[in-house]
Amino acid sequence: MDNETTKNFIENIIDEDNEKNTYGKRVHTRFPPEPNGYLHLGHAKSICLNFGIAKKYGGLTNLRFDDTNPSKENTEYVESIKRDVKWLGFDWDDRMFYASDYFDKLYEYAKKLIRLGKAYVDDLSGDEIREYRGTFNTPGKESPYRNRSVEENLQLFEEMKDGKYADGEKVLRAKIDMASPNLNMRDPVIYRIVHASHHRTGDKWCIYPMYDFAHPVSDAIERITHSICTLEFEAHRPLYNWVLEDWDDPEGQKPRQIEFARLNVTNMITSKRKLRLLVEKGIVSGWDDPRMPTISGIRRRGYTPESIRDFCERIGVAKADSLVDISLLEYCIREDLKLKAPRLMTVIDPIKVVLTNYPDGKTETMTADNNQENEAMGTREMTFSKNLYIERNDFMEEPVKKFFRLAPGKEVRLKYAYIIKCEEVIKDEDGNIVELHCTYDPESKSGSGANANRKVKGTLQWVNAEDAVDVETRVYDYLLKDDGSEEEGESKDFLDQINPHSLDVYHSKAEKALATYHVGDKFQFLRQGYFVIDPDTTADHFVVNRIVGLRDTWAKMQKKKNQ
Numbered sequence: 001m002d003n004e005t006t007k008n009f010i011e012n013i014i015d016e017d018n019e020k021n022t023y024g025k026r027v028h029t030r031f032p033p034e035p036n037g038y039l040h041l042g043h044a045k046s047i048c049l050n051f052g053i054a055k056k057y058g059g060l061t062n063l064r065f066d067d068t069n070p071s072k073e074n075t076e077y078v079e080s081i082k083r084d085v086k087w088l089g090f091d092w093d094d095r096m097f098y099a100s101d102y103f104d105k106l107y108e109y110a111k112k113l114i115r116l117g118k119a120y121v122d123d124l125s126g127d128e129i130r131e132y133r134g135t136f137n138t139p140g141k142e143s144p145y146r147n148r149s150v151e152e153n154l155q156l157f158e159e160m161k162d163g164k165y166a167d168g169e170k171v172l173r174a175k176i177d178m179a180s181p182n183l184n185m186r187d188p189v190i191y192r193i194v195h196a197s198h199h200r201t202g203d204k205w206c207i208y209p210m211y212d213f214a215h216p217v218s219d220a221i222e223r224i225t226h227s228i229c230t231l232e233f234e235a236h237r238p239l240y241n242w243v244l245e246d247w248d249d250p251e252g253q254k255p256r257q258i259e260f261a262r263l264n265v266t267n268m269i270t271s272k273r274k275l276r277l278l279v280e281k282g283i284v285s286g287w288d289d290p291r292m293p294t295i296s297g298i299r300r301r302g303y304t305p306e307s308i309r310d311f312c313e314r315i316g317v318a319k320a321d322s323l324v325d326i327s328l329l330e331y332c333i334r335e336d337l338k339l340k341a342p343r344l345m346t347v348i349d350p351i352k353v354v355l356t357n358y359p360d361g362k363t364e365t366m367t368a369d370n371n372q373e374n375e376a377m378g379t380r381e382m383t384f385s386k387n388l389y390i391e392r393n394d395f396m397e398e399p400v401k402k403f404f405r406l407a408p409g410k411e412v413r414l415k416y417a418y419i420i421k422c423e424e425v426i427k428d429e430d431g432n433i434v435e436l437h438c439t440y441d442p443e444s445k446s447g448s449g450a451n452a453n454r455k456v457k458g459t460l461q462w463v464n465a466e467d468a469v470d471v472e473t474r475v476y477d478y479l480l481k482d483d484g485s486e487e488e489g490e491s492k493d494f495l496d497q498i499n500p501h502s503l504d505v506y507h508s509k510a511e512k513a514l515a516t517y518h519v520g521d522k523f524q525f526l527r528q529g530y531f532v533i534d535p536d537t538t539a540d541h542f543v544v545n546r547i548v549g550l551r552d553t554w555a556k557m558q559k560k561k562n563q
């Protein structure tokens with residue numbers, strides 16, 4: 001690494017460690033998801049950070065499932081997490097582990113702490129433990145069971161393991177300091193009894209290690225060097241270090257916990273618990289609903305791994321919490337697709353146009369650029385005929401000021417084709433507009449007509465009605481009305497913030513070229529935005545999702561800031 005200015009604070013720490021030779025110049029990180037839900041954009045940040053930093057330093061990254069809570073975890077989540085990490089472009093090679101791989105070692109290490117007089121079995125109930133813990137202002141009270149002998153503790157702990165006690169009847173606690181100003185150090189519980197089947201170890205265990213014990217020990221077993229986690233674990237760091245005081249590493253190297261600020265994004269939920277609620281309540285169609293901030297939802301929405309990695313790069317790594325504007329994410333996908341997505345014409349909410357002076361049965365082909373900003377993408381042929389569709393909102397019967405699109409008596413150019421003029425508005429009995437009768441200027445054909453360069457103010461996209469492809473278009477809005485992001489305090493119910501109009505469905509018409517593409521292919525639909533073909537598509541029913549519109553609010557915001 002040579003560019004000092006681009007280093008973040010974690011890289012500075014690693015540089016220091018390398019200088020001091022703390023880890024023999026090794027850099028070994030891990031991404032440790034709990035398989036109790038699908039990964040979301042916040043996790044993407046953590047993935048990019050852990051894998052990205054190791055890669056920069058020629059190090060390694062483990063994928064480790066933190067599966068110490070059997071009642072909430074399952075293999076569906078494990079599989080989805082693997083898929084998502086791969087999709088983001090990262091590879092753990094043969095380094096996929098589970099905290100449950102270490103249950104035997106964790107159990108042995110807990111016994112070591114007991115033997116050292118650093119852990120004890122407590123009979124207090126959960127409520128009592130909480131009460132005895134004290135508060136920020138008052139010291140805790142020692143449990144009457146705190147001074148049991150090592151022998152008694154060893155025996156009781158073994159009995160806990162053997163299933164002699166019910167859930168909650170006993171726990172194993174670290175013996176640290178009930179008067180510590182750090183509440184995490186007031187004899188935290190490190191093992192609890194849970195009579196539940198585990199997705200990997202089945203019924204072998206009925207005691208499970210707590211996160212604050214399992215995590216440092218798992219890191220140490222895997223010989224992780226830099227254990228990167230989010231800020232809420234800062235106050236747990238002394239406990240992390242305490243747990244590892246008696247760990248024997250072959251080279252005396254103990255992992256170091258480093259905290260960074262979690263990602264919060266406006267209009268976006270980044271809490272697995274809340275996301276699960278949306279799925280369970282049927283507010284969304286599933287974990288991969290394109291409105292969901294899950295990686296699977298974002299993928300289905302049409303975001304690319306490149307755009308997510310770019311986003312994570314741009315937001316950087318900080319020590320202080322902040323809120324990122326969602327328009328930056330949208331900027332990143334536009335930037336990624338701008339030059340690589342083919343551009344097609346579609347009409348999302350169609351209105352029929354009949355060119356009354358165009359010969360019946362005649363078809364012409366028009367040459368259209370596949371991407372005006374990237375000539376290398378070539379051109380395609382579009383068919384043109386007497387019967388066309390244009391966008392309903394590109395017509396106004398009584399145009400407002402500065403409306404330069406189609407209106408009675410007014411002209412517009414159809415992109416890559418002719419100038420047309422609206423002569424007559426056809427309505428049904430209820431007064432709804434059903435058709436526009438227009439004439440075209442035969443000399444105005446783009447590129448070749450005598451009037452090809454005749455200027456009119458508006459240029460519209462269009463589709464030939466005679467070979468158009470029917471498309472269901474799903475246009476999404478933010479799932480949360482409120483852009484203040486989630487309130488961790490839970491003072492207001494996030495369900496009240498759900499936007500009831502986050503999905504609009506249209507019966508659209510696309511140019512026939514769309515039919516040559518497949519699920520997952522992405523486009524710019526001219527003047528409309530970026531779209532992707534959704535997996536709900538069948539042989540005779542196309543479904544597309546709008547990824548994002550064309551208007552770039554992020555760039556505008558930056559411009560304003562810099563003025």
Ligand code: ATP
Nearest residue numbers: 032033034042043045046229230262263270271272
């Ligand atoms: P949630 O609160 O949504 O359940 P979590 O932190 O409990 O998330 P884990 O599966 O434990 O979920 O997270 C795996 C890793 O991802 C952890 O290291 C965690 O710190 C990190 N992570 C989770 N959410 C975010 C976020 N919003 N921004 C950055 N990193 C995150």
Ligand code: MG
Nearest residue numbers: 033034066211
């Ligand atoms: Mg967690």
